[in-house]
Amino acid sequence: MLKVLFIGGNGIISSACSRLAVERGFDLTLLNRRRDRTRPPIDGVETIVGDSTDAQSMRDAIGTRTFDVVVNFRAFSPEQVKADVDLFRDRTGQYIFISSASAYQKPVTRFPIVESTPLKNPFWQYSRDKIACERVLMQAFDEHDFPVTIVRPSHTYDRTLVPLDGGWTVIERMRQGKPTLVHGDGTSLWTLTNHRDVARGLVGLLGLTRSIGDAIHITGDEILTWDMIANELAAAAGTTAHIVHAASAEVAQAFPEWADGIIGDKAHSLIFDNSKIKSLVPDFVASVPFSLGAREIVGWYDEDPSRRVVDHELDARIDAFIARVSERV
Numbered sequence: 001m002l003k004v005l006f007i008g009g010n011g012i013i014s015s016a017c018s019r020l021a022v023e024r025g026f027d028l029t030l031l032n033r034r035r036d037r038t039r040p041p042i043d044g045v046e047t048i049v050g051d052s053t054d055a056q057s058m059r060d061a062i063g064t065r066t067f068d069v070v071v072n073f074r075a076f077s078p079e080q081v082k083a084d085v086d087l088f089r090d091r092t093g094q095y096i097f098i099s100s101a102s103a104y105q106k107p108v109t110r111f112p113i114v115e116s117t118p119l120k121n122p123f124w125q126y127s128r129d130k131i132a133c134e135r136v137l138m139q140a141f142d143e144h145d146f147p148v149t150i151v152r153p154s155h156t157y158d159r160t161l162v163p164l165d166g167g168w169t170v171i172e173r174m175r176q177g178k179p180t181l182v183h184g185d186g187t188s189l190w191t192l193t194n195h196r197d198v199a200r201g202l203v204g205l206l207g208l209t210r211s212i213g214d215a216i217h218i219t220g221d222e223i224l225t226w227d228m229i230a231n232e233l234a235a236a237a238g239t240t241a242h243i244v245h246a247a248s249a250e251v252a253q254a255f256p257e258w259a260d261g262i263i264g265d266k267a268h269s270l271i272f273d274n275s276k277i278k279s280l281v282p283d284f285v286a287s288v289p290f291s292l293g294a295r296e297i298v299g300w301y302d303e304d305p306s307r308r309v310v311d312h313e314l315d316a317r318i319d320a321f322i323a324r325v326s327e328r329v
Contacts (some may be wrong), residue, residue: 003027008073016199018042055083071096078132085140101154102127102265112273124264150215158195159300165258169311180241183248186227189269193220194288204281219272220286236294
């Protein structure tokens with residue numbers, strides 16, 4: 001039985017990975033600062049307390065333990081992964097770093113995106129930090145045989161995450177018959193991946209030595225437009241999306257909290273070639289269409305009225321922005 005450490009383990013991607021790893025018989029330990037109460041606790045795991053951003057806290061939490069596999073879902077800076085290299089160099093047979101498909105070159109110059117597509121995103125600091133992490137880890141692999149596997153998920157969701165900027169507020173607007181704001185002309189191509197599908201690929205890589213020294217993205221095969229995404233969510237909510245389009249740059253300027261994700265990722269069409277993960281993990285298949293995922297999202301919010309939080313300030317800003325855009329038509 002492989003001993004596995006997940007740094008994280010209760011998040012969108014990691015919670016599905018944790019459950020599947022337990023189902024498949026791995027001896028799983030989770031390291032967290034605290035339990036995420038958004039999702040139910042995971043039975044069959046040991047939990048230790050530590051802060052992934054604090055090297056000494058990590059050392060104290062790990063003690064003298066060793067693991068066959070370590071997966072870090074919570075590393076976002078090169079300093080963090082440098083500390084991980086020092087800590088786990090002689091304590092694990094495989095270290096899996098969760099990077100991001102947003103690291104791929106923007107604007108995209110060639111389709112489909114493969115793992116050898118250049119890593120260069122001048123628009124989003126989050127992506128540049130993930131690229132810097134990957135470079136640290138590959139240098140450690142080249143110079144010290146550090147056993148790294150890099151995984152790049154794309155836009156991954158579970159039932160708690162509405163994949164449109166604005167979250168539940170957008171769904172409530174749909175139900176009230178208000179317009180739905182979609183960046184661009186709504187026809188750019190996008191890939192959403194359910195967290196259960198990512199888990200099938202990632203758990204299949206645990207202990208797979210053939211993946212060491214390599215980078216693999218794990219995404220869905222379903223290709224959607226942003227209009228299709230909005231319409232699926234509206235249908236799941238029992239209503240219709242009255243879509244209003246606006247230039248991505250204009251939306252980003254009006255809603256700076258969305259700007260990095262729009263300009264650095266969502267404004268670009270993204271189509272991925274999943275041949276590598278399918279060759280490494282033959283039973284990997286992305287089996288959850290977004291039509292089902294959208295129903296799960298709306299169903300989860302509808303189960304408990306306390307989850308259906310509307311940001312009234314954002315709602316008013318969207319109304320004002322759409323009014324300005326509509327005046328020009």
